[in-house]
Structure formats: structure tokens, C-alpha cells
Amino acid sequence: MASLTKVLMALAGALQVTIYTDKLPPAAGGAANAFVVRIRPKYRGDAGIHAHETVHVSQFWGVSVLSCVALYAVCYLAHWSAVYVVLGLAVHSLLYAVVPAYRLRSEVQAYAEQLRHYPDDRTDLFAEYIAQGYRLDISPAQAAAMLRRRAS
Numbered sequence: 001m002a003s004l005t006k007v008l009m010a011l012a013g014a015l016q017v018t019i020y021t022d023k024l025p026p027a028a029g030g031a032a033n034a035f036v037v038r039i040r041p042k043y044r045g046d047a048g049i050h051a052h053e054t055v056h057v058s059q060f061w062g063v064s065v066l067s068c069v070a071l072y073a074v075c076y077l078a079h080w081s082a083v084y085v086v087l088g089l090a091v092h093s094l095l096y097a098v099v100p101a102y103r104l105r106s107e108v109q110a111y112a113e114q115l116r117h118y119p120d121d122r123t124d125l126f127a128e129y130i131a132q133g134y135r136l137d138i139s140p141a142q143a144a145a146m147l148r149r150r151a152s
Helices: 002-014 047-078 082-098 100-115 123-133 140-151
Strands: 017-020 030-033 036-039
Touching: 030 047, 036 047, 047 082, 047 100, 082 100, 100 123, 100 140, 123 140
Parallel strands: 017 036
Antiparallel strands: 030 036
């Protein structure tokens, strides 16, 4: 599984567009929408935030590929136009927006990767971000436990 994650991260890094801009929500250092990553210019050299957003891009591409393949099979079997396959590109964003458990899993995965890029332990800081910034019903202690499990 670890090697698959590395492959997805490498592909996501190659299949993403990064823009440095301050046009982000006030508390955000970066954001990924599909394969477009926006990062504040002051974090240009922050490998952790770059890795965090690349995880989100790999999530987008992984879910999109699987969704498109599944939709292609459905279209083929139902004799529908394959044009519906493009709907697979919206599945990750839709799941992230409306399914709190999916959003939580996505953020824990991204912050766990981000943690690997700093010499100090920022688990409690990132757990606070997860608990307070993503419309999740989770405590910082629960988020920290999830991050520690993911990192081990």
C-alpha cells in the first residue's frame, strides 16, 4: 500500500498546477481544487504544505479514475452514451463536500503526510486545524489520535 501511495503522490505532483496567490480563505495556507493547487506566496518553500495539497490532488485523481472506469462500465452495460463518464471527475469533490467521514479521512491523510516534512512535532496543531476548520464533529484529541495512528 505504501508503494501505491508513493506512485499516486508522484503522479499527482506531475498532474497538478500550482499557483501562488493570497486569494484563499483567511485561515488557509493552501487549497486544492481538483488538480489546481493554490498556496500563499509566503509558503512557497514549505515542503509540508506542498505535500499536503499534493495528497488532495492524488485523492482527486485516484477517485476520479476509479469513478470514470465504473461509470464507463455502467454506460457500456446500459448502452448509454459514454459522455456520462466525465461525471466521475466530480465524485471526489462531491464526497468531500457532503460526506463528513470522507472529508475527515482526506484531511487526516493530508495532514499526516504534511507532518513528515517538519523536524518538530506539529500533531497537536494540525489536530486543532482538523477539529476546528472542516465542519467535523471531532475533538482535537480524537484528531490527534487519528493522526498518530496514520503516521505510525
